Amino acid sequence: MLYFNVEKNIGTFNLKCEGEFLEGVTVIQGASGSGKTTFLNLIAGLLVPDRGEISLENKVLYKKTEGGKKIDIPVKRRDIGYVFQxxxxFPHMTVLDNIMYGIINQNKEKLGLTGAEKLE
Amino acid sequence: MWTPILLSVKVAIVATFIAFITGTLIAYFLTKRSVPFKNFFETLIILLLILPPSVTGYILLYLFGKRGPLGMLLLENFHLQVVFTWGACVIASSVVALPLMYQNAKAAFLSVDPSYEKAARTLGSGEVKIFFTVLLPLSYPGIISGIALTFARALGEFGATLMVAGNIPNKTQTIPTAIYYAVQSGNSPLAQQLVVLMTVFSFLLIFLMNMYLKKKDFRL
Incomplete structure (x- = not known):
């Protein structure tokens, strides 16, 4: 379960969202400029909320409340996949390098695969 | 004739290396990370580009001189006196060439679509890994042209070098100072040889770099 209750100000744009997503596929829809991408960036950690909380499977990814200690798990340790618009x-890498880029950042032994095997 | 050429090349190589490391790192921190007093540091670097080299040279002479803060530090701790040695040529050249490396690296970093870095971040990379595997390879053409311009500038450094390193034949005399003193002492043939050499070499460096970069540019 993904729980979120966050606020983010970007210039004059103010985004406030609260809710939770259960298992399965969730579709977020809204008008252009309504904050869909901003919201996804907040969850992935690419943007830092001004305040609030985000947690995934009861693991706090971000938390900042009045007077409380700030928690902000870095993007690389959030384990959240992101397919950009x-x-x-990466234009400077081969197809294999592109595929391997994310894989080698994870535990190689856990995967127990080389790039060629993964490609097959 | 060959001593100033060899010294110039040696000085330019070391100075380019220093300016490459510092210029690239400064450009990275000022464009990609949040650093306090960003504008102040950037102005300081650009100042080196617009100040007359004699002014930069004088400031370096004060800093690295026997009674200067850095000069005293080096002398007391390492028994090193840099002023009027080839080390001073290196310091002068790298300081004067630094803005060129910085400007090119900065433009190169800014030209990289930030989404590549974001994508790398979501794939589990830290900032250091992103710098070496994504940012640096993607800004490669700008970095290469920065290195070439830095090298050419370091090779031709005159004003600041003369202030801190002087013009000691076989010790601190580089091509530009050798040309100046050849003209002053009426040795026109030597001056002409060095002038032709400098011009041809600099032309070739920039020409070949442009040719190479046109072939190499992999950006879509």
Whole structure:
């Protein structure tokens, strides 16, 4: 379960969202400029909320309340996959390098696969 | 004729290396990280580009001189006196060439779409890994042109070098100072040889770099 209750101000734009997503596929829809991408960036950790809380499976990803200690798990340790709007293949890498980029950041032994095996 | 050429090349190589490391790192921190007094530091670097080299040279002479703060520090702790040695040529060249490296690296970093870094972050990379595997390779053409311009600038450094390193033949005399003193002492043939050499070399460096970068640019 993903729980969120966050606020973020970007210039004059003010985003406030609260709710929870249960297991399964969730679709977020809204008008252009309503904050869909901002919201996703907050969950992934690419943007830092001004205040609030985000937790995934009872693990706090972000928490900042009045007087409380701030928790902000870095993006690389959130274990959240993200497919960008314009899918970003690294132009300076080969197809194999692109595939392996995220994989080698995880525990290699746990995967027990080489790039070629993974490709097959 | 060959001593100033060899010294110039040696000085330019070391100075380019120093300016490359510092210029690239400063550009990275000032463009990609939140650093206090950003504007102040940037102005300081650009100042080196617009100040007359003699002014930069004088400031370096004060800092690294026997009674200067850095000069005293080096002398007392390492028994090193840099002023009027080839080390002073290196300091002068790297300081004067630093803004060129900084400007090119900065432009190169800013030209990289930040989403690549974001994508790398979501794939589990830390900032250091992103710098070496994503940012640096993608800004490679700008970095290469920065290195080439820095090298050319370091090779041709005159004013600041003359202030802190002087013009001691076989010790601190580089191509530009050798040209100046050849003209002063009426040795036109030597001056002409060095002038042709400098011009041809600098032309070739920039020409070949542009050719190489046109071939290499992999950005879509």
């Amino acid at each position: 314009n899918y970003h293949l």
